[in-house]
Structures are given as structure tokens and as C-alpha cells.
Amino acid sequence: MTRTIVESKTKTAVIGFDEPFCVIGERINPTGRKKLAAELEAGDFSTVEADAVAQVAAGATVLDVNAGVVYNSNPNPNETEPPLMTKMIELVQGLVDVPLCIDSSVPAALEAGLKACEGRPLLNSVTGEEERLEFVLPLVKKYNVPVVAISNDDTGISEDPDVRFAVAKKIVERAADFGIPAYDIVVDPLVMPIGAMGTAGQQVFTLVRRLREELGVNTTCGASNISFGLPNRHGINNAFLPMAMGAGMTSAIMNPVALPVKQSEIDAKKAEAAAAGLVLPEELDDETFCQLFGLGSTKSRPGKEMEAIRAANFLTNNDPHGAEWIKFNKAPPKPGEEAAGRGGRGGRASGRRRRA
Amino acid sequence: MTRTIVESKTKTAVIGFDEPFCVIGERINPTGRKKLAAELEAGDFSTVEADAVAQVAAGATVLDVNAGVVYNSNPNPNETEPPLMTKMIELVQGLVDVPLCIDSSVPAALEAGLKACEGRPLLNSVTGEEERLEFVLPLVKKYNVPVVAISNDDTGISEDPDVRFAVAKKIVERAADFGIPAYDIVVDPLVMPIGAMGTAGQQVFTLVRRLREELGVNTTCGASNISFGLPNRHGINNAFLPMAMGAGMTSAIMNPVALPVKQSEIDAKKAEAAAAGLVLPEELDDETFCQLFGLGSTKSRPGKEMEAIRAANFLTNNDPHGAEWIKFNKAPPKPGEEAAGRGGRGGRASGRRRRA
Numbered sequence: 001m002t003r004t005i006v007e008s009k010t011k012t013a014v015i016g017f018d019e020p021f022c023v024i025g026e027r028i029n030p031t032g033r034k035k036l037a038a039e040l041e042a043g044d045f046s047t048v049e050a051d052a053v054a055q056v057a058a059g060a061t062v063l064d065v066n067a068g069v070v071y072n073s074n075p076n077p078n079e080t081e082p083p084l085m086t087k088m089i090e091l092v093q094g095l096v097d098v099p100l101c102i103d104s105s106v107p108a109a110l111e112a113g114l115k116a117c118e119g120r121p122l123l124n125s126v127t128g129e130e131e132r133l134e135f136v137l138p139l140v141k142k143y144n145v146p147v148v149a150i151s152n153d154d155t156g157i158s159e160d161p162d163v164r165f166a167v168a169k170k171i172v173e174r175a176a177d178f179g180i181p182a183y184d185i186v187v188d189p190l191v192m193p194i195g196a197m198g199t200a201g202q203q204v205f206t207l208v209r210r211l212r213e214e215l216g217v218n219t220t221c222g223a224s225n226i227s228f229g230l231p232n233r234h235g236i237n238n239a240f241l242p243m244a245m246g247a248g249m250t251s252a253i254m255n256p257v258a259l260p261v262k263q264s265e266i267d268a269k270k271a272e273a274a275a276a277g278l279v280l281p282e283e284l285d286d287e288t289f290c291q292l293f294g295l296g297s298t299k300s301r302p303g304k305e306m307e308a309i310r311a312a313n314f315l316t317n318n319d320p321h322g323a324e325w326i327k328f329n330k331a332p333p334k335p336g337e338e339a340a341g342r343g344g345r346g347g348r349a350s351g352r353r354r355r356a
Numbered sequence: 357m358t359r360t361i362v363e364s365k366t367k368t369a370v371i372g373f374d375e376p377f378c379v380i381g382e383r384i385n386p387t388g389r390k391k392l393a394a395e396l397e398a399g400d401f402s403t404v405e406a407d408a409v410a411q412v413a414a415g416a417t418v419l420d421v422n423a424g425v426v427y428n429s430n431p432n433p434n435e436t437e438p439p440l441m442t443k444m445i446e447l448v449q450g451l452v453d454v455p456l457c458i459d460s461s462v463p464a465a466l467e468a469g470l471k472a473c474e475g476r477p478l479l480n481s482v483t484g485e486e487e488r489l490e491f492v493l494p495l496v497k498k499y500n501v502p503v504v505a506i507s508n509d510d511t512g513i514s515e516d517p518d519v520r521f522a523v524a525k526k527i528v529e530r531a532a533d534f535g536i537p538a539y540d541i542v543v544d545p546l547v548m549p550i551g552a553m554g555t556a557g558q559q560v561f562t563l564v565r566r567l568r569e570e571l572g573v574n575t576t577c578g579a580s581n582i583s584f585g586l587p588n589r590h591g592i593n594n595a596f597l598p599m600a601m602g603a604g605m606t607s608a609i610m611n612p613v614a615l616p617v618k619q620s621e622i623d624a625k626k627a628e629a630a631a632a633g634l635v636l637p638e639e640l641d642d643e644t645f646c647q648l649f650g651l652g653s654t655k656s657r658p659g660k661e662m663e664a665i666r667a668a669n670f671l672t673n674n675d676p677h678g679a680e681w682i683k684f685n686k687a688p689p690k691p692g693e694e695a696a697g698r699g700g701r702g703g704r705a706s707g708r709r710r711r712a
Binding site for chain 2: 194195198199200201202205226230231232235236238239240242243245246247272273276277278279280281283284288292293294295307308310311312314315316317320321322325326329330
């Protein structure tokens with residue numbers, strides 16, 4: 001039963017075949033977040049702090065930290081990313097107590113992260129590329145940390161899952177040459193967008209199963225890649241995560257947080273209410289308004305993906321007696337929320353079988 | 357590639373390894389529905405009619421018809437159920453054009469249903485019980501229809517999945533003796549409540565895979581049994597269905613409909629609104645109120661399980677180019693609904709991989 005141990009100074013997260021799914025929060029990453037990138041260049045870490053707290057509150061048990069910002073003032077990440085990584089890791093581990101995942105394509109930033117991190121962080125990542133193998137695996141050995149292994153190599157990302165399996169196998173074998181055990185390697189089989197490749201889901205499920213059965217390794221992925229470019233991405237993600245878990249996936253790098261309701265949505269609903277003839281009291285605050293009108297909340301809260309993961313933990317027998325499920329769902333439904341049993345079979349669930 | 361053909365007079369539903377999941381609507385069943393049972397005894401078929409229309413509108417491609425009511429005036433179902441089955445089938449097939457599934461534990465009701473049904477209905481069910489095998493399999497052969505095979509026998513329902521597999525295998529072999537091919541047998545491996553048995557999910561997933569790989573048969577189940585007795589049953593069901601589909605399940609007997617919002621929920625929300633100081637116009641009708649306050653609808657609509665199934669169809673490559681997914685999700689989110697991408701990664705979904 002493969003177990004990958006990731007640790008902060010005080011907390012342990014276990015990625016394992018017989019463990020609840022490990023949610024690695026992805027939000028602390030300026031890639032594609034222009035506002036965050038500008039903040040970081042200006043030395044403003046308020047979003048990083050908020051993202052750290054919100055993700056842990058939503059259920060992340062490991063936080064990914066990526067300092068991959070390209071400064072306008074200095075376009076060389078080899079110079080700017082290592083000190084930023086150090087700063088961000090110090091900040092995050094001063095704020096929350098979960099283990100971290102050091103995420104960079106810049107070798108010096110990985111090493112800066114390893115120096116700054118307390119405990120036993122997860123290193124993200126090695127690939128099958130020769131140069132990367134030769135740089136990252138010695139670091140993994142030196143610092144005795146687990147590592148994410150992405151199944152692409154010098155030829156790029158293959159669309160053939162057998163090639164991606166072979167790349168993962170090569171990385172595991174090369175790691176063994178360095179004395180790194182398979183249980184310290186968490187393979188990312190690479191999730192393609194289902195909108196671009198109809199076999200993307202099946203590829204991942206088959207690969208995860210093979211990686212688990214043939215190589216005995218834990219697995220992870222950038223889960224939301226599956227729904228890239230599609231409408232109602234949550235709907236796809238909420239089905240993909242349980243399916244991946246059913247196939248044996250043991251962790252994902254993902255966003256556990258449902259972001260606050262936007263002001264524009266609140267304004268639109270208020271206009272809708274006014275058009276229907278409602279009179280709102282002046283003292284009604286936005287949070288009460290959102291809850292009353294079923295909009296959600298002005299505060300961060302766990303996303304629906306977390307509900308899907310908790311259900312799948314239960315269904316893979318990694319939530320003994322459903323204790324976690326019941327803890328998170330025991331509150332009686334408020335008016336305005338979907339009542340338990342509505343749209344389901346209610347009390348007659350086992351009726352069909354009664355006379356079988 | 358196993359295909360089970362179910363037909364009405366004008367429509368074909370295919371249950372198959374390379375087909376979208378077949379949703380068999382379960383609502384037309386008085387078991388555990390006291391009000392419906394009383395209606396049927398009184399000759400009132402309005403609920404049956406409404407359930408037929410609503411389930412097809414929500415996406416059911418086959419409708420289960422069960423006439424298993426025990427009359428107060430006559431407690432012998434062998435006398436009362438056959439004519440009621442005939443009546444219900446005539447009624448339903450006059451109203452909707454999808455194929456039907458004739459569901460009874462009373463032999464004469466199965467035969468009455470077969471006589472009344474146009475096309476090629478699914479017969480529900482045979483079990484591994486000797487008496488049942490000897491009665492149902494000749495009917496299956498005589499009428500040339502597919503049959504649901506439930507994996508219990510004279511010893512009851514085993515908690516050992518290997519025993520349940522053996523029962524299914526016995527039924528398939530006995531059917532072969534009658535000249536009935538495996539592709540006309542849809543095995544129900546029996547879904548236990550996860551709240552009572554922590555391995556219930558894993559058992560089903562393993563059994564479905566074995567039934568598919570070793571016996572080459574299609575599978576079905578009473579899907580909502582999995583969440584019996586638990587809070588937030590939808591949350592469990594919405595994860596279970598994609599996981600079962602990922603394991604190879606090809607159909608389910610389930611409720612595709614989200615039932616209308618109850619008057620008690622509407623009243624509670626109105627009280628909440630009043631307490632917050634809102635003034636509602638007198639002319640505001642309940643349907644507008646429900647939509648405005650995010651309660652849902654006073655009318656039947658597709659349940660969230662249908663979204664999970666559509667996503668899983670896409671992820672198992674049974675929705676070419678995501679055409680169905682896009683059709684059902686293309687509308688821009690209304691204010692008050694979860695916006696696509698909120699709580700997800702939005703436009704930067706592939707960001708993490710960009711620099712891998």
C-alpha cells in the first residue's frame with residue numbers, strides 16, 4: 001500500500017492508496033493571473049495570504065506554491081523567481097500549517113524553495129527530459145523529499161498513453177538509480193482537455209490504473225485541465241474527480257475554493273428583484289442578500305468539487321463509517337437549498353429491491 | 357461490443373459498452389408511495405401520466421413500469437397486479453414513445469405486461485432463484501426480449517461479491533441453455549447502501565468490471581440505493597453514477613427528475629424574506645418567486661444526476677465532440693446560478709502545464 005509522506009513543521013499529509021484523496025491547492029500561482037503577477041512584482045502579498053487561508057479552510061491538505069511571475073522590470077525568471085519563491089514560502093508557512101508543494105520550472109527556484117521549506121515538501125516537478133532528470137533527481141535525493149513526475153519528455157507530450165506510461169516508467173527507474181523509492185514519486189499522467197480529445201478521460205483512467213498496478217506509484221493531475229474551454233466546467237470537473245478516484249488517482253492539484261459572488265452578479269440579481277416589484281430594505285447587507293436569494297456568499301467557501309471528492313472518498317471506502325461525509329452534510333437543509341431526498345427516492349430507496 | 361436493444365413501437369434505446377448511459381426512469385412504481393398506491397386502487401392514473409411525461413422530458417430513454425400495489429380491497433397481487441400492469445402499460449405507451457421496462461415479482465403480471473407492450477420491452481427481472489429461472493427464462497425466449505438479471509438466489513443476497521458474480525454467471529449460462537444470448541441479459545450486481553457497508557461502492561465497481569470483461573454483459577442497478585439513509589443523498593448519487601460509469605456500468609434504474617419545490621419550502625423562504633425586511637408584491641406568483649430566490653422551480657425539471665451522467669458520457673467518450681454536453685450547458689449562466697469558471701481556474705486552466 002503505497003504511501004507518500006509530505007510534511008510541514010507540524011503537520012503530515014499522506015498521499016496513499018488507502019487514504020482520503022489529497023487535495024493540493026493550486027491558487028498560489030501567478031501563471032495566467034495578471035493581477036496577482038502585478039501584485040507580486042510590487043511586493044504586495046495580500047492575495048497570496050488570502051489564497052493560502054481560503055484554500056486550507058476549504059479543505060486543501062497541501063498547498064502548491066508557484067512563483068512563476070515574469071517581471072516587467074526584469075524578464076529573467078532565473079534571477080527573479082528564486083528570491084520570490086523564498087519569500088512566498090516563508091510567508092505561507094508562517095500563515096498556515098499544512099505541508100507545501102514547491103512548484104517551478106526554474107531549477108534555482110526549486111532549490112530556493114527546498115532551502116526555505118520546513119518539514120518535507122513535495123517537489124513539483126521532474127519530467128522525463130534528460131536535463132531535468134539530471135538536475136531534479138539529485139535534489140530529491142539530497143533533500144529526501146517526494147517529487148511530482150510529469151510524463152512528458154524531450155519529445156514533448158505524447159498523445160499516446162502508452163508513451164506517457166513509458167516516460168513515467170523511465171522516471172521511476174532513473175529515480176531508483178539515485179536511491180529514490182517509487183513511493184516518493186507521484187506521477188502526473190497529464191490530463192488533456194476532453195473538448196479537444198474525446199479519449200482524454202479514458203486515457204487518464206487507464207493510465208492511473210496501470211501506474212498504480214504496474215509501478216505501484218501515487219498519482220496526481222491538474223484536474224481542471226479536463227474541462228478547459230467548455231461551458232459549465234464545474235459540471236465536468238465534478239464528474240471527472242470521482243471517476244479518476246475510482247480508477248485509483250490519489251491526489252490532484254486543484255482549486256478547492258468557490259470564489260465569492262461577484263458584485264456584478266449581486267447587482268444583476270438586485271435589478272431582477274426590483275423588476276419583479278420587490279422592495280429591499282436599505283440596511284440589507286450583501287452577504288444576507290446573497291444567502292437569501294440563493295446566490296452563495298460574498299466570502300470564499302468550499303467549491304462543489306470538494307463535495308464530489310468527499311462523496312468519492314466515502315465510495316472508495318476511505319471515509320470510515322462516512323464520518324467525514326456526515327460531518328459536512330449533517331446540517332438540516334435551509335430553505336432555499338436542495339432538500340436531501342428531493343428529486344431522489346426519499347424514504348423508498350430500497351423499495352425496488354424489497355420484492356426482488 | 358455488447359448491445360442490448362430495447363424498443364417501443366417507434367423508438368429504440370440501446371444499452372451498450374459504446375453508448376451513452378441508458379437512464380431507465382423508476383418513478384412509475386407504487387412501492388413505498390402510499391399516495392400513488394391509493395390512487396391506483398381508486399383508478400386514478402394522473403400521477404402515472406405526470407411521472408411518464410416528466411421522466412421522458414428529464415432524459416429517461418426507457419421507463420420502468422411497476423404495478424406492485426397491494427389493494428386494501430384485495431390483498432392478492434396475483435389477482436390484482438396483472439390487469440393493473442396491462443392498464444398502466446397501455447396508458448404509458450399511449451402517452452410517451454420511449455421503450456418500457458416491465459417490472460414485477462408476480463409472474464402473471466410479467467406476462468400481462470409482455471402481452472400489452474408494443475415493440476421489444478425489457479423484462480425486469482429474473483434472479484438466480486430456481487423457481488424464477490424456470491418461469492422467466494421461457495418467457496424471455498418466447499417473447500424474444502432482453503431481461504434484467506438480479507444477482508441473488510435461493511440463499512438470498514450475498515454480501516460476498518464473488519458469490520454475486522457466480523449467481524450472475526449461473527443466470528447467463530442457464531439463459532444460454534434456453535438459447536438466450538448474453539447480450540440480452542442486463543445484470544444488476546445489487547447496490548448495497550454505503551452507509552451500512554463501507555465496501556459497497558468498491559464491490560459494485562469491481563463486479564461491473566468483471567461482468568463486462570468476463571461475461572460480456574451489460575449492467576444496471578437501482579442507483580439511489582447507494583445513498584440510502586444518508587444526508588445529502590444527491591451528493592453521494594452524483595459521485596456514484598460517474599464512478600459506476602467509469603467502471604463500465606451501462607444503465608441505471610433511477611429518478612431523472614428533480615421534483616417541484618414544496619409549498620413548505622416556499623413558505624419558509626417567504627418567512628425568511630419577511631424577517632429580513634423585504635416587501636413582496638402581492639401579484640408575485642410562486643414560480644417567479646422560486647426562480648428569483650434560487651429555490652428551483654414549482655415544475656419538474658432534470659435532476660443534478662442527469663448533469664453528472666452527461667458529464668460522464670463525455671468523459672467515457674460516448675458524447676462525440678461533447679455535442680450533448682454543450683447543447684445542455686450552452687446557455688449563459690443566469691445571475692444566481694454558479695457561473696462557469698467561478699471556483700474553477702477560469703481561463704488559466706492549462707496554465708500549470710504551460711511551462712512543464
